[in-house]
Amino acid sequence: MNPALLRKLAWLLCSLPLVYLVVQAARVQLGANPVETLEHETGSWALILFLCSLAITPVRRVTGRNELAPLRRTFGLFGFFYAALHFFVYLLLDRSLLWSEIVVDFTKRPYVMLGMAALVLFATLAATSPKRVVKALGAKRWKRVHQLVYLAVPLAVAHFMWTKWDKNLLERPLVYAAVVLALLAWRVWVYAKARRQVA
């Protein structure tokens, strides 16, 4: 498929959750607890898009479809966009900018600390994504920085899992964790194979 068309399609797909949420909000149809719905939807889409971003390289290698490569960045940046929205929903709507409560959350609630750690790492990845930053860093250093994604995504999954732990709703977090583990295992396997070939 034409790479430009593929990228446009990815943009369209990644924008759909936002359009859906805006339409539902305008029709006052976000459910009994709209803030919770927004928090859950933005968090879920952020995580789904980060997983899609991580899956691009294995899919590309297995299928040989190299035109998929730019989608890794598109999915990653949209993932960060939804994660930032998720954070602002939490700050502005959930906590109404009540800093005393926010400080308690950030210092006493491990799931918020995990979310924050993941968000800081995703922000670092997003900030180092523009082409001129890639050029300034150099390919080797840029690659090393972007390996942080393998820390950021498990932190985000741990954050998700923690929010569901005491409600005993672990099915979805466990599915995400299994996908992350499979993607990480693939990476380790590729790395080990490359080292064996060099040795």
Ligand code: HEM
């Ligand atoms: C400072 C950063 C963050 C804060 C303060 C935060 C806060 C929250 C809060 C308050 C909830 C709802 C918990 C509940 O229902 O009891 C939540 C859920 C969630 N968050 Fe975050 N979060 C942060 C970062 C992230 C990031 C970076 C991601 C993903 C990349 C993420 C993904 C999720 C997911 C998937 C859920 C559960 C959604 C669901 O129930 O369907 N969060 N977060």
